[in-house]
Amino acid sequence: MNIPTKVVITGAGATSPYGAGVTALWEGLKSGRGCMHPVEALQSLPMVKTKVAATVPDIDYSYIPRRDRRSMSRMALYAYAAAKEALLQAGYEKAPQGLGFFMGSTLNSISKWMEITGYCHGNHLELVKTSDFLQIMNHSPLATVSQALKINGPCVGASDACATGLMNIGLAYLAVKAGFVKQALCGGTEEYHPMFSACFDIMQATSYNFNDKPNEACRPFDANRTGLVASEGCGLLFVESEESAKARGAKILAEIIGFSSNTETENMAYPSAQTLRECMQNALADAHIEPQAVDLLNAHATGTIIGDIAESQAAQTVFGSGVKINSLKGHLGHSMGASGGLETIACLKMLEEGVLLPTQNLEKLDERCAPLSYVRTQEQRPVNIIVKNSFAIGGNNCTAVLRSPL
Template identity: 40%
Template sequence: MQIKRVVITGMGSVSPFGNDVKALMDGIEHGRSAVRLMEGWDKYKGLRSHVAAPAEIQDERKIPRNKRRFMGRMSIFSAQAAEQALADAGISTADIPQLKIGCAIGSTMGSAKSINDAFEIMLPEKDISQLNSSMFFQCMSHTAAANVAQYLELEGYIMATSAACASSLHAIGAGYDLVRLGRQDIMLCGGAEEVHPTVTGSFDVLMATSAGFNNDPSKTPRPFDRDRDGLVCGEGSGVIVLEDYERAVSRNAMIYAEIIGYSTNGNGSHVSQSNKDSMVKCMQQALSDAGITKHEIDYINAHATATLQGDKEEAEAIKEVFGSSVPVSSLKGYIGHTLGASGAIELIASLQMMQKGVIYPTLNLENISPECMGIDHVMSPVTKKIDTILKNCFAFGGINAALVCRKL
């Protein structure tokens, strides 16, 4: 069997900065924070963190009601991101029936708002008769993948990768293999997630959220910073188009980059505590899969969510593999942690940086924490020729993922 080369030919995103890739990059380029104080979150007893980076649903009525009724927020985000990505790749929806095309869209869970709404309707009287027919389809774990597939009428592989914060990198990894093996010609891959007090609450009970900046939201999260105090949830979706290289070339498609390496592993030690050694192994395996040395990486887009332990472990892992020779930044300071969407949204931003030849800094990184030192933190925009990048994602559940992309 001939292993095919896999390239990225399209991208789309809905993020806290707006509903396309341009809005995402405008926000990052101008050093803005999308983090806000969330109205009404103070009503949740025990919730310490009241900040988040919400996205705004726009133009949802363009999605026909008969498709939209099964979509919670996250599915609307992912349907719009997927549609953008397809258009960006120059693939018409009219061509879909003739293509071997599928999708892999990951998320931590189904629509958080819909799940919450369903239980609020059902539990007080233990009465299921008031639930509408679309609720299940909004709540199910594969809601984003299923809705993207239904909306775009895809008939190929439809997969939902659920691995918390590594979900969308897993989706891209799965799509990479499917195209590599020739099982699909094109895969729409990415992830989606929603902001909801119950989502932030799940991190809050673990003391992993930022709770000290409710009065100054734009100052948090603070990846790698001395004063970081935890993550801030964000929402949205990122979707990229993976395509067989030969096919992309034959139709003169614009190629953003080639995926040349991918790895995922378990830390084998703890469900929530990040582990440096397994991160090192994951990054080394991705480099090995790509067949390149550490010296060929020009930029590392870190996972770095601003948790005390996670940032420390990642910084130490990067230091062990790369030393201080490769620029590193995290985008969580701009758009929060978009969880299952973060791998795809941040990869899209990294590919845009590659195109532009500029590395954007880690927002809110003012004083590097002593335990995060020893790597090349980007603290102001850096102009640099970027040929090869590494994108990290490290998830609750003890799951790591790393992806290597190269400009052609």
């Protein structure tokens, strides 16, 4: 009888509004320090109600060779830094032979697209450089980072809006489990542009009633929430078979024991509680665990009215009212394609340190949200299994199940 391949995580890398590296991310989250701020470009747009975002601070990327850096957009720079960190933690100075790479983003570089659009309007297309084009390809970060780091295995870039990061982690999990690859980098990246805020504002899905208090603007499950705060960054994991990790003596950070994905077909913008319930139930079935074994549900919960209600109702149906649940969007904002990767890294740290982070700015629970055990203050307790959700506009949903190393 064939023994199923176990898939483990041995490395992680992050670029976030808290700065460069996993340590900066985790210290920022644990401290509850705010990273949201007014966006100058939004102040002059009276029709856009939201005025705040969370962006990556200035980071020195000069260590990246210029021949590689000149073809990289901001989100590719974020991804290079995160990939390098994940590789190093996994024990590699250079990418191992045949390494897979699963990474995407919601959109490519809007900043670069706007620059090229300016050339078009002025009838100066001859000014477009090869490096400009390389920055606006749909798989630009995946391509430029794999070239720079000599990642020569299969490179696959799923783009599933807000579910992108976790979807690519799930694809890597499935690829390792099936023997398609032995090791892989996986996650998502994103760069902020005011267009993100404007588009979600049109859909009435942004936070606008705390513009004067940016760090209180994103309020998952809170009665006074009005929507999300756009953000950016990159979160990547190094995953491999347990056999591979043990053979080379790598430290195992966690095991991915289950994954599921499904699609909402009734509404492009908001998933139903039923679809979300099925996604979580299928992930638990893939993990071969019962709902009561879960120590924490790390919700997608972005702070939108309908989305938070639906997810909480689905969670109650699957886990019952006693499940511990939190969202990290109140800390980080919604980094779109990067959110699944960054938040999964936070889940790894919660497993490692035995701590549950609170949902920032959850002061008064919306009575329409299901009565769950919402984490409101930092809790120190044994944490063995975490379920992680990511749901996307367009109907793409996914759930992963993480377990502490046995």
